[in-house]
Amino acid sequence: MTTPREINFKETDLDAIAEWEGRVAVFLGEDGKMDQTARRVNRLTKGALARMADAPGFAKMKLGETKELSWPAGMKAEALIVARLDRRPSTEDARKAGAEIAKAAGTSPLLVLAGNLNRAPDVxxxxxxxxxxxxxxKSDAKDPAPAMTFMANKPEEVAAEAAPMAAIAEGVFFTRDLVNEPANVLTTDDFAARLAAMQEIGLDVEILEEADLEKLGMRTLLGVGQGSESPSKVVVMQWNGGKKGDKPFALVGKGVVFDTGGISIKPAGGMEDMTMDMGGAGVVAGVMRTLALRKAKANVVGLVGLVENMPDGKAQRPGDVVKSMKGDTVEIINTDAEGRLVLADVLWYAQDRFEPTGVIDLATLTGAIIIGLGHENAGVFSNDDALADAFLKAAKAEGEGAWRLPLGQAYDDALKSRIADMKNVGGRAAGSITAAQFLQRFIKKDTPWIHLDIAGVASVKSDTTLAPKGATGWGVMALDRMIRDKFEG
Structure with a gap:
């Protein structure tokens, strides 16, 4: 598993700055003001930092952006990274500055001069x-980068505030690794084994095999995976850090480790990207890892349905009718609308077994959500305004784009079937909404629920502020914050 680069927090040592070999990062305020460490760097470089602050280019820099001085005079460093940042920056600007410094530093030894910088943990x-x-x-992969040194005037305080953030980073990395893995490696067996290994950090993990799922009546889920040699599974992860006896909050994730579309096979172009169709399950796993690592004072259960959707002589066909764990029958119109079939059974099981205080499901569910919202926002659908508002507030605070979309009977009517209780698709119009309406049919009347369609944000083709191209880990930070705000006071 990829682990975040280690950060050592140390007391500011002005004498050590000149001797650092590698790269040194320093901060300048919007007006070019310098703190004690910046003044020390300015003296060492014979005024180079002040000249940069006075140059027209500095005024054009946005908060959080960086510029670099190569081989600065008076220092052994190979480069000086200068970040423009207020002494009291916003969370977003502080994290952006840290990300820009990381990009500029690469794998070089890095010294960050934070001094009394506010929001240093976010950096x-x-x-x-x-x-x-x-x-x-990659056969030519470089060795892991050395630990970073983070000098601050009160390193113990900064380190204490940063500790929960380290747990978040590890949860995000876990999600990114899962989403980036190729499907010949991340089979349903391998995925379940990685989740089972989290028992070592305090999660209670249970794996339900196909025989268990058959007994439970999870035939919409089993139907999706019946054309694959990889066995379908449901993995249940429990974190019981709250009051004993309190009902948990539930997170449910779609874990289609590869999606060919089944008999309704996808076009060849871009099918290689369907290794990320387990992104919802990846986020749930990352959140559960974060909760365990930071010893969250909340009761949360994470459930993921792990399947592979393949075309085979045993595969599910368009026109088949399957019966869900709930008891409703579903006419299969398109076998490429498989994620909702997986979630239907897992959502019902989560409510039936755990009676949760609320449920949030995550899935790379529809291409339609990308048409509507691009790669900047996940789609949010909910039957409960308070829960939706709580999530949207958390997502905004963490800088993870999310946009609420409507539900309604007119959309639900599109799912009517001539021969079964419902169809698994409702046509091209409002495809993301009809998919959410399908899922809502498997939510009990009094259960607060959110569906997050993350097809556009789980994996992207270009760098984002906090991630290189590929898997983003979107949702881990927002869900962790929502759980902290809602259940931990």
Whole structure:
């Protein structure tokens, strides 16, 4: 598993700055003001930092952006990274600055001069998140980057505030690794084994095999995987850090480790990207890892349905009718609308067994959500305004784009079937909404629920502020914050 680059927090040592070999990062305020460490760097470089602050280019820099001075005079460093940042920056700007510094530093030894910088822990989170690199299958992969040194005037306080953020970074990295893995490696067996290994950090993990799922009546889920040699599974992860006896909050994830579309096979172009169709399950796993690592004072259960959707002589066909665990029958119109079939059974099981205080499901569910929202926002659908508002507030605070879309009977009517209780698709119009309406049919009347369609944000083709191209880990930070705000006070 990829682990975040280690950060060592140390007391500011002005004498050590000149001797650092590698790269040194320093911060300048919007107006070019310098703190004690910046003044020390300015003296060492014979005024180079002040000249940069006075130059027209500095005024054009946005908060969080960086510029670099190569081989600065008076220092052994190979480069000086200068970040423009207020002494009291916003969370977003602080994380952006950390991410920009990480990009500029690469794998070089890095010294960050934070001094009395407010939101220094958020800078460290940006450093950690942007330092991610998935290179497990590159024969020329470089050795892991050395630990970073983070000098602050009160290092113990900064380190204490950064500790929960380190747990977040590890959860995000876990999600990114899962989403980036190729499907010949991340089979349903391998995925379940990686989740089972989290028992070592305090999660209670249970794996339900196909025989268990058959007894439970999870035939919509089993139907999706019946054309694959990889056995379908449901993995249940429990974190019981809250009050004993309190009902948990539930997270449910779609874990289609590869999606060919089944008999309704997808076009060849871009099918290689369907290794990320387990992104919802990946986020659930990352959140559960974060909760366990930071010892969250909440009761949360994470459930993921792991399947592979393949065309085979035994595969499910368009026109088949399957019966869900709930008891409703579903006419299969398109076998490529498989994620909702997986979630239907897992959602019902989660409510039936755990009676949760609320449920959030995550899935790379529809291409339609990308048409509507692009790669900047996940689609949010909910039957409960309070829960939706709580999530949207958390997502905004963490800088993870999310946009609420409507539900309604007119959309639900599109799912009517001539021969069964419902169809698994409702046509091209409002495809993301009709998919959410399908899922809502498997939510009990009094259960607060959110469906997050993350097809556009789980994996992207270009760098984002906090991640290189590929898997983003979107949702881990927002869900962790929502759980902290809602259940931990």
């Amino acid at each position: 460290s989170l940006g450093l950690a998140l942007r330092g991610y690199d998935f290179n497990a299958y």
